Amino acid sequence: MEVLTRRAYRKKRKRKLKRLFQAFILCITITLGAIAAVVTYAYQLEPPSLSVPETTVLYSKNDEVIGEFHHGQNRHWIPIENMGDAIVDATLAIEDRRFHDHYGLDFYRIGGAVVANLRANSMAQGGSTITQQYARNLYLDHSKTWTRKLNEALYALRLELHYSKEDILEGYLNTIYYGHGAYGIEAAANVYFQKHAEDLTHAEAALLAGIPKGPNIYSPFVNEERAIERQQVVLSTMVESGFITSEERQEYANEPLEFSLNEDYNARKIAPAFQDVVRSFLTDELNISEEVIESGGLEVHTTLDPDMQKKAEDALFSQIGDEEELEAAFVAMDPRTGEVKAMIGGTNYTEGGFNRATMANRQPGSTIKPFLYYAALEHGMRPNSMLKSEYTSFLYEGAQEPYQPENFNDKYKDDYITMLQALAVSDNIFAVKTHFLLGFDTLEKTVRRFGIESPMNSAFPAVSLGSSEVGVMEIINAYSPFANGGYVVEPQFVTKVVDRDGDILYEADNEPIQELDPSLTAIMTNMMEGVFEPNLRVQGIANPTGSSVSGYFDRPIAGKSGTTENDSWMIGYTPQLLSGVWVGYDNPKRLEGMSGHTKEIWAKFMHDALEGEVKLPFPTTDNVIEVDINPETGMLATDDCPVSRPTLFYVGTQPTEYCTEHIEEEVEEQPKDPNKKSEEEKKEKWLDRFFDWIGGDPELPDNVVVVD
Template structure:
């Protein structure tokens, strides 16, 4: 009996020893496995915390005008730019022991297991903030063992490589709050139209309750459930001792005023302009679209929101919404190239086609300033006279003919000055000048002004029979307004990434490409389109209908074809171009053409009201003299009309107006014109040289 008892005792002892050793080995094995896992996780590189973030677009004054994203509103803000209330509310309801665990909470897991066993469901979750953050960054929400294992591994990696503050900041910037809003900043803007750092405790508690079920607890979908969930969060904050019982009761009874429009402010101000900014970032700056949509950039643009508002209102007032007639509009500072306002069409929702940057149309007589600038460089002056009459031009050694006409086939059948020809847009004068200089000369000059489109040498080029962009030709008027400097359109001032690194900052300097003396003379002539006294019996100045709109120096040129209507003009500090026509390039109907000038005049007047009345610069080698604009002679008592006109020094007239009986001899002028016609048939270079000699003699 005693022997049996001893054997039984020894057996139990061996079993206990094996059990103890088994436990020791299990603990050791578990420790080694855990150590290996930690070492393995630590040896892996730190997981990237980068997530797609909304890129914010600002106007010139720093106000938000829009965002670029892929349907997900995300704004990354540092944790110290979040209110204490949202941090505490989130910790209380999501992970009260966040600072006491290493990515997993054994106590919480145990409680969840017991609760689920008692209820027979899997409704009680145990994921920590770190695990949720890992899932948001790297994984799907599938409930599989593989996903759980990956979630655990990523959570461990996050805890090993990042601080608790970095993890909490990342979580609060990536959690989903419903309606496309990711992160507390986007949610604060969405629900309360305020920044996350300005949230009250009652507002923070409401937000913190939404991620458990955005489709259930969104106040937009179920306000009662949202408020009920807010009370749960406030009680959790009370239990966690973030707030007192009295404070919890107070916050529960506070009336919350959340936004009812379900929009974040500034999403689509100036949509055509924002599209132009996006294209510039891609095509000119070489930025990848994924960076624009998800890089969390801050893009500071040149847009003047006040001017844009005026432009939008004027276009809406002037253009009938139910009519197919379309428009495009660009306003910029001619001194810097900064685009202040841009309209690409009447209604962005109906058509996002940006006519200001994408359409290409014939500019008509809006090409003439380039032509007459070239003429000034070749020795002609504002008082140079050519005969306006019905003319057929022969070129290509007699093989080709070209027969342009004036508006309504009206001609002076007399000699007119360049000043007058530009003011009333006489086509015959322009064509004679074009043939005189040679077709290539206009191409070369237009490119110097900034025209980038391909141009072909042809008679019709002087009358604008070439496809140009609205922004392209508008910016090409800048040298006329700024004294000869070519500027490129500038949409963006600065681009900053989420880490405050400056990716781009505008520093382009204007290039002096044209002679300031001749640009000053051209501008002075282009003021003539707004001077009704320069009108003639066969043609009125083209800006007469809007001449009463201004009490300050403005200059410009209109342009028209049977399918297009243009008005491009400027003051020293503002340049605006307007196009009106049909997308299908069909002929304009009666009354269509007037809208381009009306839009231009209204915008310029409203935008410049209250601004300094600047004068156009006049270089020292330019002189101002009073002439008779009809015959180009110096003014005296015999002149029926006088006008102060600029001339390059040495080219101003020296003869005075004569009494009627001592007027210019018509036969002499006829002979001069005949000699010009003969010059057309000679070699181009020889023709230019002989003509310049002749014109200097003739104009002196």
């Protein structure tokens, strides 16, 4: 046995302590070197990208949020200064109160978590800082492994080395998951409280700050009682962290919370058909990829007016019955600019996704007649031009059998009527005769100038009664030149697109094109105003087709209805608003008794949408003149005429003779001027010219017209 002297023992002990000290220094050196190496390595790496999928937001004309495009992650990135102090304080208190004192790793929390996990023989408790959680959200999965933890620590260090604390906290609060598809505090504030993050109260912020620990547990939509309990914990930690006082905690704890309705976060989108058209515009016209639309954080400013959209839906669904197969489409727009204000793609659009407003082609019926009569005005006819309304068979070259159009309810005046009356009561015979007078190709050429591109069967006279199919939006938009003084406009859905950096990707610059004669469009509009004037009724045929809804209006308004066996239409306008509605079946079948309902839909919408708006006159020109005529005779009205109607004419074409049919009897019995032809003779002369022009055979019955 070795015996050591006290001196030798002290020397040996001193050597051991020296070796221990050297080992400690070596360990410290190695550790510091390793840390320095890791820090140097992390610093030399490029700054990790902070880019995350961000929701594309759609805004209305009034900059209200109307919808979002995202791929399952509803996220709105906002700067930290727009979040409000309440959510920042609550989050720091419950998640990482030493956030401003560490460099991404909090060794106090890590040590405590390691001890707790060793005791539990699991990894149930985490010591992650906000920076680590942010790193995990950006770059890693949520598996509880040592490898993932090491990568998380490295990413956290990189974030701390390359970004400020404010950048990290801003990123965290914009990416953390709050449940129900809401990523980030702005989306969460909207989902749970229908407000912006900066408007959250302390009580609301405390509740939201408690959700990320377990969105499926602490969401008030899942378990409100548990969510409130968690809120109380957050408020207590805010007191401990010095963000609020005990008195304030008690005040916030007692504050009543008003949550959004449980189903609001999954509510039906506003104007889904309109939003789908916007999406198609972004991809097809602007060539923006679906990936960017879903996650690029775009701001899409649209033309939609949510108030008008609601009025359109109310008007339509109040008239559409319970029949499941019955469908409808509706479009409202500003005829001056083409901006679409409201759109309905179907009675249950969200189920099928077929937008009848933009995809369906249907027979327009009599809504095609204003284009026919515009062409007639161009070719010299006038509002008071007269043709005979009678049952007529038309024989024309190439036809195997006569074309025999009918009026509604098979009623005819069997006398002459003016073009003004013919449009008002929708006389089909007058329209077909006009079509023959103009030539079969004239109508097609005319509608092209109004913007209708759908093909037309010009070889068949039925085209003048709307037998060739057109798109719903196509024909509604084609009425714009009547309302705006002859300008053709393109339907517009998007006014501006801005990317997440604030750069403008697109800004609308639609210039209307003067395509039509403003004097003639003014005359046509004046004629279409007659559709709503009961005084233009034609004895023996019908009342003006819009007279049933004329009581809705006390302002200048014009339009035209249309009915086919399978379709019901109403299109009309004021100078600032144009709208149209179609009702029918996807698989065409006979439509019974819907004409009145269709007009009611349109009239109710126009009345409600224009309530409180300025009553604007329709545009006119110096080339037109207004004179009072008797619509029955087409001549200047006298005080003895039962009906007098102010009517526009191109200057120089207005009537100059006064109506003599209604003057007092003694005047009528005065000697007749032999040089003055009777009105009946003039009518007969006009009909003779018509027959001569189209090759009529005087030996055939009067109601048969032969065209070579």
